Amino acid sequence: MNTTSIEQAQKADLKEIFALEQLCFDAEAFTRRQLRYLLSQARSYFLLTKQEGKISSFMILLKKKNSSGLRLYSIAVNPKFRGQGLAQILLKEAVARATADGYKYVTLEVSEINKPAVNLYLQQGFEVFGERKAYYKNGSSALLMRKAV
Ligand SMILES: CC(C)(COP(=O)(O)OP(=O)(O)OC[C@H]1O[C@@H](n2cnc3c(N)ncnc32)[C@H](O)[C@@H]1OP(=O)(O)O)[C@@H](O)C(=O)NCCC(=O)NCCS
Known part of the structure; x- marks a missing residue:
């Protein structure tokens, strides 16, 4: 898997990305319209990987002005x-990308009950620095996590 290449998502990928979004997130899934917006705006990195000609994963990063x-x-x-x-x-x-762009951190929010994701972030050196109680539609709290770069 070390040779996996990361590509910039294109508008033509929207249909497949939306299908993957619905497969991976239920009540919290982005709408097609939200994804289209995220794909088209300059202040985000919308990246993906492909396996066997199909989109195997994607990631969206938001670049916020005046944010660390x-x-x-x-x-x-x-x-x-x-x-x-x-x-x-x-x-x-x-x-x-955070390092190259001069940010101090990569930040994220994750549901406290999403164990695969929480484990992933901890394993990659992220730490919890805050919490938003009952943040998600299922009533779970959001953990605010960040990693210094
Ligand atoms: C969370 C998710 C992105 C992980 O993707 P993945 O490619 O399978 O993860 P990786 O193979 O890179 O695993 C890296 C680490 O994540 C953690 N992890 C991944 N899947 C896990 C699982 N099912 N249970 C527990 N820990 C898990 C482990 O620490 C793992 O390291 P290890 O293999 O050395 O144990 C994937 O499960 C997913 O798409 N989930 C649905 C969408 C989602 O919840 N996204 C996060 C929203 S905040």
């Missing part, structure tokens, strides 16, 4: 390709 953190807005791996290190590769790319 590059925000990991979404990350999703197709269930068929999980457990192979794809998310780790994407997070390393997020850290590399």
Whole structure:
């Protein structure tokens, strides 16, 4: 998996990205319209990987002006390709971009009950620095996490 290349998502990828979004997130999934907006605006990095000609994962990073953190807005791996290190590769790319752009941190929010994701972030050196109680539609709290770059 070390040779996996990361590509910039294109508008033509929207249909497949939307299908993957719906597969990976239920009540919290972005709408097609939200994804189209994120794909078209300059203040985000919308990145993806492909396996067997299909989109296997994607990641959205938001660049906010006057912020010390590059925000990991979404990350999703197709269930068929999980457990192979794809998310780790994407997070390393997020850290590399944050470093290159002069940010101090990569920041994110994650549901406290999303154990695969919380484990992933802890394993990649993120730490919890805050919490938003009952933040998600299922009533779970959001952990605010960040990694210094
Ligand atoms: C979370 C997610 C992105 C992980 O993707 P992945 O490519 O399977 O993750 P990796 O193979 O890179 O695993 C890296 C680490 O994450 C953690 N992890 C991944 N899947 C896990 C699972 N099912 N249970 C527990 N820990 C898990 C482990 O620490 C793992 O390291 P290890 O393999 O050395 O144990 C993927 O499960 C996913 O798309 N989930 C649905 C969308 C989502 O919840 N996104 C995060 C929103 S904040």
